[in-house]
Amino acid sequence: MKPVYMLNGFLESGKTEFITYTLAQPYFQIKGKTLIVLCEEGENEYDAALLKRSNSVLEVIEEEEDFTPEKLLELEKKYKPERIIIEYNGMWNHKNIKLPWHWKIEQQITTIDASTFPMYFTNMKSMVADMLRNSEMIIFNRCDGIEDLATYKRNVKAINQQAEIIFEDSNGEIDELLEEDLPYDINKEPIVLNDKTYGIWYLDSLDHLERYRGKTIQYVGMVVRPESFPKGYFVPGRLAMTCCAEDMTFLGFACAYDGAESLKEKDWVKVTAKVEYEYFADYEGEGPVLHAVKVEKTKAPKEEVISFM
Numbered sequence: 001m002k003p004v005y006m007l008n009g010f011l012e013s014g015k016t017e018f019i020t021y022t023l024a025q026p027y028f029q030i031k032g033k034t035l036i037v038l039c040e041e042g043e044n045e046y047d048a049a050l051l052k053r054s055n056s057v058l059e060v061i062e063e064e065e066d067f068t069p070e071k072l073l074e075l076e077k078k079y080k081p082e083r084i085i086i087e088y089n090g091m092w093n094h095k096n097i098k099l100p101w102h103w104k105i106e107q108q109i110t111t112i113d114a115s116t117f118p119m120y121f122t123n124m125k126s127m128v129a130d131m132l133r134n135s136e137m138i139i140f141n142r143c144d145g146i147e148d149l150a151t152y153k154r155n156v157k158a159i160n161q162q163a164e165i166i167f168e169d170s171n172g173e174i175d176e177l178l179e180e181d182l183p184y185d186i187n188k189e190p191i192v193l194n195d196k197t198y199g200i201w202y203l204d205s206l207d208h209l210e211r212y213r214g215k216t217i218q219y220v221g222m223v224v225r226p227e228s229f230p231k232g233y234f235v236p237g238r239l240a241m242t243c244c245a246e247d248m249t250f251l252g253f254a255c256a257y258d259g260a261e262s263l264k265e266k267d268w269v270k271v272t273a274k275v276e277y278e279y280f281a282d283y284e285g286e287g288p289v290l291h292a293v294k295v296e297k298t299k300a301p302k303e304e305v306i307s308f309m
Helices: 015-023 048-053 068-081 117-123 126-133 149-159 196-208
Strands: 001-006 032-040 056-060 083-088 103-113 137-141 164-169 172-174 216-224 233-241 249-251 268-280 285-297 305-307
Touching: 001 015, 015 048, 015 083, 048 056, 117 126, 117 268, 126 149, 137 149, 149 164, 149 196, 196 216, 196 233, 196 249, 196 268, 196 305, 249 268
Parallel strands: 001 083, 001 103, 032 056, 032 083, 103 137, 137 164, 233 305
Antiparallel strands: 164 172, 216 233, 216 268, 233 249, 268 285
């Protein structure tokens, strides 16, 4: 298998700078050749000396219709690389990416210019979502002077909950969300969540469970009872629109409750529960598990689907 590193991002989002920086790092050095496939040319160019020093070769594919497995195989036969880096064109359709069968994507990274993110996210949501959905790392650069990075993070996490998200300004990496920035009082007992704050709590707890461990939360959620769950557990959560009406996901954590078997799928309940961090088989490891203090049946909220937009 040929390892492939895929870099996504719109023009001038920092893809070339990231690849250039990485090529120069000792940990990224290999004995064999590196093939860089460049699908769009921005203001920054690859330094010839760096390419030579890192034993890298550069090939440009200017048209989307030329980005085919056959063309990529030609380049492989020409250079016989040990690995491939693809700087993909942000305006090309990510759903149509086809690589030679023996090329395996080792890592997919998306770079984003934080100053232009709202414009792209508002006007090209589906395209941005396709770019982000399979990325393991998402890097927001040029964050200087931007105060609402927490919203940026929530927008991205709604699409890809597993991705590592990094924010950088001219001084380096920055922490984007402090407790005082949260739209609810984290020191209240219980922490009461509504339609607007449930999704924020859910995503923040994935990154900062230490803020909530041992605390009590309260919210209205829909009942889901996965067949794989053991007796005495269910999931009270919310459907969220992550990109568009056709792109929905269910956000919720396992909840221990003695009366779980009395609940019906898609019932609406008001849950008061303590947040713990423990092993759960469906997580295939440890994660947030709720322990119900009280579960009351209730009516569906006016807006059954929450949104991060």
